[in-house]
Amino acid sequence: MIAYQISVFAENKPGRLAKVTAILAKAKINIRAITISTSDEFGVINLLVDDPEQGQKVLAKEGLTASLKEVLAILIEDRPGGLDKLVQLLARENVNVENAYGFVLESWKRAVFVIEVDQIQRAQEILKEDGFETLNAEELSAVEPFHYMKY
Amino acid sequence: MYWEKEIETIPHDKLKVLQLERLKKTVRSASTSDFYGKLFKNIGFKPDGISSLKDIENIPFTTCDDLRDCWPYGLIAVSRDELIRMHFSSETTERALVIFHTAADVNAWTNLMARSMYMTGMRKSDVFQNMMTYGLFTGGLGFHYGAERLGALVIPAGSENSRRQIQLMKNFGTTVLHISPSHALHLSGVFKEVDMDPRKDTELKTAFLGSEPHSEETRKQIEEILGIKAFNSYGLSEMNGPGVSFECQFQQGMHIWEDNYLVEVIDPETLEPVPEGTMGELVLTTLVRQGMPILRYRTRDLTRMITEPCECGRTHRRIERIKGRTDDTMIIKGINIFPIQIEKKLNNIPGVGNNFLIILEREGLNDDIIIKVEVQKEFFTGDLKQLENLRSRISDALKADILITPRVKLVEPNSLPKPEGKTGRVIDNRKNLYG
Known part of the structure; x- marks a missing residue:
């Protein structure tokens, strides 16, 4: 399954991130994970949200340069060696990781590792063969830890 | 005498x-x-x-x-x-x-x-x-x-x-x-x-x-x-x-x-x-x-x-x-440069947006030319590397033309002021240039 991350082009200066989060908060979009990569004067804010399409739309509407980017969100075990197992596989298969970040779903149980890779289809097949589960957008919002569940 | x-x-x-x-x-x-x-x-x-x-x-x-x-x-x-x-x-x-x-x-x-x-x-x-x-x-x-x-x-x-x-x-x-x-x-x-x-x-x-x-x-x-x-x-x-x-x-x-x-x-x-x-x-x-x-x-x-x-x-x-x-001729390190030259070069580079701004600074004895370039909205696919490539491409293309390496800064679409008049695209911060 392929997930979507919102990538926002922003100048590296105070207030840019605040603008992004304000827009998403107003649109009631939940941010699951965020990373920022910068190149001294500009950078890219990567956001994993519960509704990427809507998120991209509201950001673009407010004049921000936001695009949707395909990523793989891989379910891993939240225990020592959990990430290693995945990364060793990628290394063996010669899959290059361009960007990555992770977040815990349930402490000591499950975590999600998000990767941007050069050959996304191939990477997906390799993961599937090896028994890794990749999540799409809906599944990402569905795998709520119990105490986060919306009542 | x-x-x-x-x-x-x-x-x-x-x-x-x-x-x-x-x-x-x-x-x-x-x-x-x-x-x-x-x-x-x-x-x-x-x-x-x-x-x-x-x-x-x-x-x-x-x-x-x-x-x-x-x-x-x-x-x-x-x-x-x-x-x-x-x-x-x-x-x-x-x-x-x-x-x-x-x-x-x-x-x-x-x-x-x-x-x-x-x-x-x-x-x-x-x-x-x-x-x-x-x-x-x-x-x-x-x-x-x-x-x-x-x-x-x-x-x-x-x-x-x-x-x-x-x-x-x-x-x-x-x-x-x-x-x-x-x-x-x-x-x-x-x-x-x-x-x-x-x-x-x-x-x-x-x-x-x-x-x-x-x-x-x-x-x-x-x-x-x-x-x-x-x-x-x-x-x-x-x-x-x-x-x-x-x-x-x-x-x-x-x-x-x-x-x-x-x-x-x-x-x-x-x-x-x-x-x-x-x-x-x-x-x-x-x-x-x-x-x-x-x-x-x-x-x-x-x-x-x-x-x-x-x-x-x-x-x-x-x-x-x-x-x-x-x-609007700019004289930088003894070379005459026209904003139109920079504009023409930029227009030929895919990914460059509508607007740009030239800022001239003098640090010590050196003139610096900083060019802020808006990125085209459609060009951005979420990749930092892609942006960095664009930046070096602009820098190389300009250097070949104006013989000076500019400091290129990529900025968000529509973030630069719209140029007004002939010198609207240039900000010269060099003090006492002509005394």
């Missing part, structure tokens, strides 16, 4: 007679060029239609766009065989203005250079180190020829590195330099590195500062550091190059050689002449050039005529230090 006493101290009425005689000849000769031939026909101007200096106002101004439109031979007024030299103006557009000279033109220019340098006190006993780029640029060869004519020993040092320049000064007892102001300031540091005090350990006494606008303050600083007198001058390739006007020993404005150039100062908006002594755009007509006469050339340089007589006794009027430009 004078290189050519009679002409340098010529009374005003006699100068006017000489100018009129030369203007008539120049206009007649210009009419044989493609450009002026057509122009005169279009406006119904007769090549012998000059009976007073004022009549020149019946001829339209010539601009650098005109020179570009009839590039390269449209203004040639002699047979091509008569041309012996060409130079470029110090700009970098594909059609850099090219100026052609006959043997007589090179001779007259050389004489003006010798006259100018002699005026500052340089003599045949001097050792002249020409630290300027030779080649297409007029400054190198112009000064070289003039100094030889004067009879000085010329060291054609060109763009040798600073340490080697100092070595030459030391070994051969250089007394006079031709140098850019930024290089002169830089040199003070190099003197320290080699543990020399230019004031004591060299024979230096004079420097001609050229190729970059500089302030009075910078001049004073250079004079102090090197223990010399530094002279300002003004020239432009279209009018030969250096030697159009030069300071005398009193350093109060630059004498403009009115036997060779007819001077007008106009209001750049209305194009009407301004009252004498008022700031305006300098307009020049060549009075002796045969190969490529140019009439009423708009220099785009802002200055003011000083009409009071000079203590040195020369009757040729003086102009003040150039106060700025009437167009």
Whole structure:
């Protein structure tokens, strides 16, 4: 399954991130994970949200340069060696990781590792063969830890 | 004291007679060029239609766009065989203005250079180190020829590195330099590195500062550091190059050689002449050039005529230090750059958005050109690497064109102010550039 991350082009200066989060908060979009990569004067804010399409739309509407980017969100075990197992596989298969970040779903149980890779289809097949589960957008919002569940 | 006493101290009425005689000849000769031939026909101007200096106002101004439109031979007024030299103006557009000279033109220019340098006190006993780029640029060869004519020993040092320049000064007892102001300031540091005090350990006494606008303050600083007198001058390739006007020993404005150039100062908006002594755009007509006469050339340089007589006794009027430009030409590290050049390059690069902004900074002795470029919305796919590639692509493309590596900053679409007017895309933060 392929997930979507919102990538926002922003100048590296105070207030840019605040603008992004304000827009998403107003649109009631939940941010699951965020990373920022910068190149001294500009950078890219990567956001994993519960509704990427809507998120991209509201950001673009407010004049921000936001695009949707395909990523793989891989379910891993939240225990020592959990990430290693995945990364060793990628290394063996010669899959290059361009960007990555992770977040815990349930402490000591499950975590999600998000990767941007050069050959996304191939990477997906390799993961599937090896028994890794990749999540799409809906599944990402569905795998709520119990105490986060919306009542 | 004078290189050519009679002409340098010529009374005003006699100068006017000489100018009129030369203007008539120049206009007649210009009419044989493609450009002026057509122009005169279009406006119904007769090549012998000059009976007073004022009549020149019946001829339209010539601009650098005109020179570009009839590039390269449209203004040639002699047979091509008569041309012996060409130079470029110090700009970098594909059609850099090219100026052609006959043997007589090179001779007259050389004489003006010798006259100018002699005026500052340089003599045949001097050792002249020409630290300027030779080649297409007029400054190198112009000064070289003039100094030889004067009879000085010329060291054609060109763009040798600073340490080697100092070595030459030391070994051969250089007394006079031709140098850019930024290089002169830089040199003070190099003197320290080699543990020399230019004031004591060299024979230096004079420097001609050229190729970059500089302030009075910078001049004073250079004079102090090197223990010399530094002279300002003004020239432009279209009018030969250096030697159009030069300071005398009193350093109060630059004498403009009115036997060779007819001077007008106009209001750049209305194009009407301004009252004498008022700031305006300098307009020049060549009075002796045969190969490529140019009439009423708009220099785009802002200055003011000083009409009071000079203590040195020369009757040729003086102009003040150039106060700025009437167009958006930027002079960076001695190179003329037009925002339009940058715009054209940017337009050809996929991913570049609608707007850009040029910011000029001076850090220490160095001019920095910073170019903020909006990224096209559609281009962005969420990849930082892609943006970095775009940035280096812009930087490389511009460097190839303007010869200076700009600092390119990518910015968000629609984040830059919309340009207003001619200079809306340029912010010049360099202080005291023109003093």
